[in-house]
Amino acid sequence: MFKNIAFIALLLISGFAFTQNTAMTSTESKAFVTKISAETKEIKTLQSDFVQTKKMDFLDKNIVTQGRMSLKSPNTLSWKYTKPYQYSIIFKDNKIFINDQGKKSSVDAKSKTFEKINKLIVGSSNGKMFNDPEFSVAYFKNENFNIAKFTPKSAQLLKYIKQIELNFPKNQTTVSQVNMTEASGDTTNIVFKNTKINAPIPAAEFSL
Template identity: 85%
Template sequence: MIKNIAFGAFLLVSGFISAQMTAMSGAEAKAFVTKVSSETQEIKTLQSDFTQTKKMDFLDKNIVTYGKMSLKTPNMLSWKYTKPYQYSIVFKDNKIFINDQGKKSSVDAKSKTFEKINKLIVGSSNGKMFSDPEFTVSYYKNGNSNVARFTPKSAQLLKYIKQIELHFPKNQSTVSQVNMTEASGDTTNIVFKNTKINAAIAASEFSL
């Protein structure tokens, strides 16, 4: 169960869209992508607390977990769950390192689905996710946020992910919320808060 929850975190996302959300015009989408791509070029590190809510069809209650995400460019990413259990996943050197409450393991991430998701998350800190060849991207807006929706192109990725949404608050170029719909229909919502940009991150955050 814990592994399924953690896997959902990297497949990232919840699929419903509010009634107020509308598609951006071509000019609006171009301006949004240009702004985010430009402003995120200066990001070297990013840290944030997160709350993850997982909804699964066979469970009556949502699964809510809490933790901390740390990112260091160009390709280091750490997710550390702290409540209600301890579970860590680190992406580094094309490998996935896992610490499941003291039980450690690693997986070769090269050319795997996790590697695609890792690229997308890291890309959200530098604007490169908009040009990821694995996804078709469409753009939306509502009163509070700009939203980039990613739909996988490959049949392999579509086995796991139906769509991913990254939410950017108006006048902000970092992601505040990630929503995922899996192929099964299960959804994952991750909300970030207390985000710190370019603060020093201890090397221990990327080790288990």
């Protein structure tokens, strides 16, 4: 019996180890950054469907929402949630514009936590996110992804964000998944799919 348990445990450990991320070497990380930075300079627009999963300690069930993300160079970004509710948030001109099921408002985007995520996503479309002075970056890889983990440098930002992780599939230069861990331990996972690059985006996508 003990041998069987030990064997199963060994399989689990082996499987776990197989999927673990490993740190890139200095040469690998430089090549990765150079490749992403060069290829994303050609991106003028980007649009993708997304599924967002929010895990909070005080809730038994995860909060799952769906929608569409639209990006226009150099720094205009729109998140439009369509399920299970209608909610839009647009970043442009250093402001956040919000439409919460018909109730519209705007606020200054500076120093807002979510604005930092959007800054990295916008940066991921032009290669500038690796030089963001507000974060230190560590690079990892596994069988399917190259991964950039961003850790805030300032104590002020660390009060809200512990880490933001951007996942790049080995065969593409745009982000397919974002994982954010807040200081509280709550996590947000965003998975992008049906991504279109440099396709025309209607102006309505960036308005409320």
